[in-house]
Amino acid sequence: MSEEVVLSGGEEHIASAISEEVVITFEDVNKWYGEFHVLKDINLSVRKGERIVICGPSGSGKSTLIRCINRLEPHQDGHIVVNGVNLDANVKNIDAIRSDVGMVFQSFNLFPHLTVVENCTLAPMWVKKMPLAEAEQIAMKYLERVKIPEQAQKYPGQLSGGQQQRVAIARSLCMNPSIMLFDEPTSALDPEMISEVLDVMVELAETGMTMLCVTHEMAFAKKVADRVIFMDFGEIVEENAPDEFFGNAKVDRTQLFLSQILAH
Amino acid sequence: MAAVIERGARDSRSTFAKIVNDERNRSIFWQVIVFGLIGYVCWYLFTNTAANLEARGMSSGFDFLGTNAGFDIAWSIIPYEPQDTFGRVYLVGLTNTLAVSLLAIVLTTILGFIIGVLRLSHNWLISTMAAWYVEIFRNTPLLLQIIFWYTAVFSVLPRPKQSIDIGGIGLFELNNRGLYFPEPQPGDLFWITMLAIFVAIATVYFLAVWAKRRQLTTGERFPVFWTSLGILFGLPIVVFLVTGSPLAWSIPELKGFNFQGGTSLPPSFLALFFALVIYHSSYIAENVRAGILSVSHGQTEASYSLGLKPGWTLRLIIIPQALRAIMPPLISTWMTVVKNSSLAVAIGFPDLVSVFMQTSINIGGHAIEIVAMVMLFYSSVSLIISAALNYYNTRVQLKER
Numbered sequence: 001m002s003e004e005v006v007l008s009g010g011e012e013h014i015a016s017a018i019s020e021e022v023v024i025t026f027e028d029v030n031k032w033y034g035e036f037h038v039l040k041d042i043n044l045s046v047r048k049g050e051r052i053v054i055c056g057p058s059g060s061g062k063s064t065l066i067r068c069i070n071r072l073e074p075h076q077d078g079h080i081v082v083n084g085v086n087l088d089a090n091v092k093n094i095d096a097i098r099s100d101v102g103m104v105f106q107s108f109n110l111f112p113h114l115t116v117v118e119n120c121t122l123a124p125m126w127v128k129k130m131p132l133a134e135a136e137q138i139a140m141k142y143l144e145r146v147k148i149p150e151q152a153q154k155y156p157g158q159l160s161g162g163q164q165q166r167v168a169i170a171r172s173l174c175m176n177p178s179i180m181l182f183d184e185p186t187s188a189l190d191p192e193m194i195s196e197v198l199d200v201m202v203e204l205a206e207t208g209m210t211m212l213c214v215t216h217e218m219a220f221a222k223k224v225a226d227r228v229i230f231m232d233f234g235e236i237v238e239e240n241a242p243d244e245f246f247g248n249a250k251v252d253r254t255q256l257f258l259s260q261i262l263a264h
Numbered sequence: 265m266a267a268v269i270e271r272g273a274r275d276s277r278s279t280f281a282k283i284v285n286d287e288r289n290r291s292i293f294w295q296v297i298v299f300g301l302i303g304y305v306c307w308y309l310f311t312n313t314a315a316n317l318e319a320r321g322m323s324s325g326f327d328f329l330g331t332n333a334g335f336d337i338a339w340s341i342i343p344y345e346p347q348d349t350f351g352r353v354y355l356v357g358l359t360n361t362l363a364v365s366l367l368a369i370v371l372t373t374i375l376g377f378i379i380g381v382l383r384l385s386h387n388w389l390i391s392t393m394a395a396w397y398v399e400i401f402r403n404t405p406l407l408l409q410i411i412f413w414y415t416a417v418f419s420v421l422p423r424p425k426q427s428i429d430i431g432g433i434g435l436f437e438l439n440n441r442g443l444y445f446p447e448p449q450p451g452d453l454f455w456i457t458m459l460a461i462f463v464a465i466a467t468v469y470f471l472a473v474w475a476k477r478r479q480l481t482t483g484e485r486f487p488v489f490w491t492s493l494g495i496l497f498g499l500p501i502v503v504f505l506v507t508g509s510p511l512a513w514s515i516p517e518l519k520g521f522n523f524q525g526g527t528s529l530p531p532s533f534l535a536l537f538f539a540l541v542i543y544h545s546s547y548i549a550e551n552v553r554a555g556i557l558s559v560s561h562g563q564t565e566a567s568y569s570l571g572l573k574p575g576w577t578l579r580l581i582i583i584p585q586a587l588r589a590i591m592p593p594l595i596s597t598w599m600t601v602v603k604n605s606s607l608a609v610a611i612g613f614p615d616l617v618s619v620f621m622q623t624s625i626n627i628g629g630h631a632i633e634i635v636a637m638v639m640l641f642y643s644s645v646s647l648i649i650s651a652a653l654n655y656y657n658t659r660v661q662l663k664e665r
């Protein structure tokens with residue numbers, strides 16, 4: 001799958017500007033779905049500006065892990081601290097975190113009854129109490145950044161998958177988040193649309209955004225990631241710099257997984 | 265040379281073929297044929313019937329509407345006396361039908377939404393009970409339910425002397441003659457309160473417009489809902505009190521064997537109303553449930569992940585999308601309520617079909633004219649409702665590629 005994707009602007013790893021400040025901390029986090037132990041003793045810390053790619057077999061808990069960061073899923077044990085705020089049942093904390101953490105879904109989840117620009121202005125207007133004119137100005141800025149300003153007045157159903165996903169990215173960016181989460185943003189897309197979305201994500205990485213991205217696009221991982229995390233059966237099995245990770249994985253399970261996805 | 269001639273021949277053939285094969289022309293052609301056939305059948309039926317009636321010496325035409333009906337009607341919204349005309353009987357039937365239908369539509373919609381939402385409840389007991397409600401009332405015939413409410417509930421109630429005092433405050437009395445309740449008797453100054461109600465509605469409307477504009481320009485929000493509620497109730501109540509409470513109530517009181525004063529609804533009305541509300545609410549509940557479920561969970565997650573609170577998510581994301589799925593079947597259920605109210609015939613509620621198509625035809629004849637007038641009423645109501653539906657659909661239709 002990944003070999004065909006060509007990213008514009010070469011293959012070299014783009015420079016990262018990681019600061020010392022830790023923005024996400026997982027401390028002995030455990031989560032269960034009923035009896036099913038989906039996250040096991042997760043420890044992870046992410047620094048500001050860091051770009052992390054998470055991969056692993058289906059059902060290994062990747063989505064669950066990043067959905068815990070904006071508490072779309074509650075965890076039962078351990079601590080998750082995001083931007084200095086401890087995530088618990090406190091509704092005020094959850095609201096604060098969610099408006100500062102953007103999320104992009106595999107299935108886009110655009111609001112089909114609103115135009116592209118309305119999708120982008122909704123949250124700034126309601127959550128940040130922004131006047132319409134200002135919200136629209138910001139929306140257009142980000143729609144230009146994802147290269148579809150001309151689609152602003154259309155409805156999501158009138159766009160291609162790649163365009164929809166770029167709108168979804170713009171919609172998140174309109175809230176001016178400090179962290180962006182991506183859950184397999186390209187796996188619902190036809191091959192020819194994958195690179196247009198990845199290009200936008202690479203450009204976002206160049207701006208110094210903190211990013212956690214669940215993806216199996218190895219070209220993207222090599223170019224952008226500061227760290228690659230491999231998950232299996234709810235555990236973080238291995239984490240390493242991309243060169244090390246793809247070049248000589250230490251753990252057998254990782255090697256097996258890599259050989260499987262590269263064999264595609 | 266031969267090739268040229270052949271080409272020419274094919275061309276002349278193809279202009280004809282072009283016209284015949286054009287999709288638009290074809291559809292026009294078929295429409296003309298169909299309309300022609302319908303027109304012919306109508307004309308044939310009309311002239312034939314008119315000729316037959318004339319041959320038997322029966323008059324046709326609508327003159328009978330001006331003549332005396334001569335029979336009584338058990339219950340009517342508008343005043344009616346036996347010496348009134350058949351035209352008046354039509355109006356009485358029509359208003360009775362509209363009264364029970366409109367009341368049933370309002371209540372069945374509210375009840376349907378409540379049951380539909382309850383069916384989605386996480387509480388097992390509640391959702392199961394709602395499911396049973398839907399399954400029981402949707403899967404038994406409406407006529408059976410109407411007769412059940414009439415014969416097994418409302419006509420076997422105690423006599424007026426032993427009336428059931430609903431609420432225990434002596435204002436709502438239920439017995440085998442119907443439901444008795446107070447009747448408002450507006451005083452001279454009551455129009456000022458009515459005026460205040462209109463002023464309040466207008467104020468709320470402009471308040472909503474203003475609040476929306478203010479949010480668009482400054483981002484500030486205004487608690488429109490609670491303020492509106494305050495204005496809607498507060499203003500009329502204050503005006504009512506200031507003008508000296510110009511509204512008297514006639515209270516039903518037991519005098520001898522029956523109640524005097526107040527006003528009442530007969531058992532047949534109550535039975536029809538209950539059956540219509542309960543039967544159709546089970547359909548609406550299903551529509552509401554399906555409509556809410558049709559909005560994927562991803563929409564909620566996307567909304568939450570943008571920082572929109574649950575209340576806003578419901579209002580801005582879920583409800584607008586669910587309504588698109590709910591409205592069309594809801595409106596057609598309303599149409600069905602109006603049509604099904606004609607089953608009133610079975611329990612003798614004086615609806616349009618009962619007083620006009622049954623009693624009037626039995627007494628005065630003119631079946632063709634009367635059937636036509638009744639059909640005209642039902643189809644106009646349906647057409648008005650479906651016009652509203654079409655308007656709604658074109659306004660909210662999702663734009664797809």
Ligand SMILES: Nc1ncnc2c1ncn2[C@@H]1O[C@H](COP(=O)(O)OP(=O)(O)OP(=O)(O)O)[C@@H](O)[C@H]1O
Pocket residue numbers: 033036038056057058059060061062063064065
């Ligand atoms: N709401 C839920 N209730 C019960 N089990 C769930 C729920 N959501 C996920 N799971 C289970 O938790 C496990 C991890 O799910 P998760 O979606 O995090 O996996 P994933 O690594 O993202 O997989 P994929 O690559 O298929 O997206 C899976 O076995 C899944 O079946």
Ligand SMILES: [Mg+2]
Pocket residue numbers: 062063064183184
């Ligand atoms: Mg997943």
